[in-house]
Amino acid sequence: MQELVLIQPGRTAETDLQRNAAEAAQRREFEEHLAECGPLAFRVARGVLRNTADAEDVAQDAILRAYRRFDKLRDRGRFKAWLVRITFRLALDRAKSSNRRQHRETLWSQPERCPSPPTAEDLAAANQFRSRLDHAVDELPEKQRLVLLLSAIEGHSLEEVAALLNIPMGTVKSRLFFARKQLAEKLR
Amino acid sequence: MTCHHYKQALLELAAAGPESKPDPKLQAHLQTCSSCRNAFENERSLFASIDSCLCSSANAEIPSSFIPTLRAQLQRESPAAQRARITNPLFWLPAIAAAAIILFLVASQDRRIKSQPTAEQFATERTESSVVTATTAASPSQATTAPITAAVGKPVASKAIIAPDKNPARASSSDPEILVPPDQEILLARYADQFRRHHQSSATLLTEVAPDQTALLQVPLIQIAELDVKPLADTQREGQQNDLREK
Numbered sequence: 001m002q003e004l005v006l007i008q009p010g011r012t013a014e015t016d017l018q019r020n021a022a023e024a025a026q027r028r029e030f031e032e033h034l035a036e037c038g039p040l041a042f043r044v045a046r047g048v049l050r051n052t053a054d055a056e057d058v059a060q061d062a063i064l065r066a067y068r069r070f071d072k073l074r075d076r077g078r079f080k081a082w083l084v085r086i087t088f089r090l091a092l093d094r095a096k097s098s099n100r101r102q103h104r105e106t107l108w109s110q111p112e113r114c115p116s117p118p119t120a121e122d123l124a125a126a127n128q129f130r131s132r133l134d135h136a137v138d139e140l141p142e143k144q145r146l147v148l149l150l151s152a153i154e155g156h157s158l159e160e161v162a163a164l165l166n167i168p169m170g171t172v173k174s175r176l177f178f179a180r181k182q183l184a185e186k187l188r
Numbered sequence: 189m190t191c192h193h194y195k196q197a198l199l200e201l202a203a204a205g206p207e208s209k210p211d212p213k214l215q216a217h218l219q220t221c222s223s224c225r226n227a228f229e230n231e232r233s234l235f236a237s238i239d240s241c242l243c244s245s246a247n248a249e250i251p252s253s254f255i256p257t258l259r260a261q262l263q264r265e266s267p268a269a270q271r272a273r274i275t276n277p278l279f280w281l282p283a284i285a286a287a288a289i290i291l292f293l294v295a296s297q298d299r300r301i302k303s304q305p306t307a308e309q310f311a312t313e314r315t316e317s318s319v320v321t322a323t324t325a326a327s328p329s330q331a332t333t334a335p336i337t338a339a340v341g342k343p344v345a346s347k348a349i350i351a352p353d354k355n356p357a358r359a360s361s362s363d364p365e366i367l368v369p370p371d372q373e374i375l376l377a378r379y380a381d382q383f384r385r386h387h388q389s390s391a392t393l394l395t396e397v398a399p400d401q402t403a404l405l406q407v408p409l410i411q412i413a414e415l416d417v418k419p420l421a422d423t424q425r426e427g428q429q430n431d432l433r434e435k
Contacts, residue, residue, distance in 0.1 A: 027262070030262070031259070031262070034255075034258065034259075034262075035255075038254065038255055038258060039250050039254075042248075042250050042254055043246055043247065043248065043250075046245070046246070046248045047242075047245055047246040050245055052248065052251060055248070056251055056254055056257075059254070060254075060257065060258055060261060063258055063262075064261055064262070064265060067262055067265055068265065129237065129241075130241055133238060133241050133242075137242075148242065149242075149246055152239070152242040152243050152245070152246040152247075153246045153247060154243070154246075154247045177200075177203055177204060180203045180205075180235060180238065181199070181200075181203040183238050184199075184202075184203060184231070184234055184235060184238065187234060187238065188234065
């Protein structure tokens with residue numbers, strides 16, 4: 001039985017094949033980036049939101065957005081910085097728009113992440129300290145906050161943070177210094 | 189130098205991080221001043237707590253389902269999958285249903301609009317009805333049989349037949365259809381009834397009057413006798429004589 005093929009005017013099988021090949025190559029390239037940058041996106045979101053489920057949602061949303069606009073990114077080497085900025089912005093939006101932040105499960109309240117102190121007083125003090133730190137970080141300027149967050153993520157030196165954000169090393173250091181100083185003043 | 193002088197420098201040294209090296213003068217002061225050394229240690233422990241909290245927050249364990257879920261979403265987002273979704277008839281089913289409903293609504297609305305006369309047709313009907321009214325007024329004998337017509341000033345109106353005639357012979361005649369606002373149909377029907385009755389009675393009156401009765405009355409002239417005119421002095425004298433006679 002002969003197979004019928006619908007050929008649309010102005011389109012040929014060759015152009016379809018070329019387009020499919022280009023799409024496949026682009027998708028492959030994106031997945032290569034994804035293996036490296038996916039965890040970073042999650043950690044950036046997690047650092048802002050302090051909630052695993054929300055961070056997962058935001059990171060996935062950011063990665064999907066990046067995927068949809070991946071063909072518009074001219075410098076593919078800047079993908080990591082691009083994704084970090086998208087994720088950070090989305091996480092901030094989510095954190096601002098949500099009034100449930102106070103009720104969210106936070107890192108500080110997760111027993112497996114925070115080994116319980118020997119006494120109840122110590123636990124209460126530690127929780128209080130973390131809560132105050134949480135509020136102090138939220139009040140930081142966005143630029144300082146992003147530098148503080150990226151420098152806190154394992155495997156990111158200050159040089160890498162500078163390269164990621166495309167800012168001078170001195171700027172990274174000064175932002176980090178003022179962020180830490182401001183945090184200490186609020187927690188002292 | 190006093191401890192107060194070193195206070196700000198110590199705070200900044202602690203904020204700069206554990207890798208930062210103190211100034212030699214500050215280092216010397218820390219070795220000699222125990223209170224400054226304690227304050228510096230407290231600051232360093234504070235920053236260490238901050239760093240440890242930030243690190244534990246930022247380096248949270250990634251859920252095992254994160255990357256597989258993401259790959260599945262990317263698979264759904266791929267252009268080939270989107271094209272396949274677009275070519276699937278079920279993808280267009282809601283859109284087709286919505287379009288069909290919209291078309292049906294538009295067509296029914298259009299049919300309703302077409303069934304109503306336009307402004308020109310309305311004007312034509314008004315002219316025709318006024319002509320018919322003039323004809324009936326000119327020939328009162330026909331007024332009894334002619335349909336009563338009326339023109340309503342409002343252009344937006346519903347169609348109503350004032351004298352619904354079931355007789356096909358008469359229905360096929362040129363009974364004008366009158367556009368009447370929906371809330372004025374009953375009033376206009378009453379008006380038409382009164383108008384028709386009025387015309388019938390007036391026509392009856394006109395037909396019963398004989399032609400000779402309509403002629404002008406012939407009134408006879410008043411018959412006056414000839415007058416006896418006397419001068420005024422004679423009349424006074426006669427009056428005096430009459431008075432004397434009576435006495």
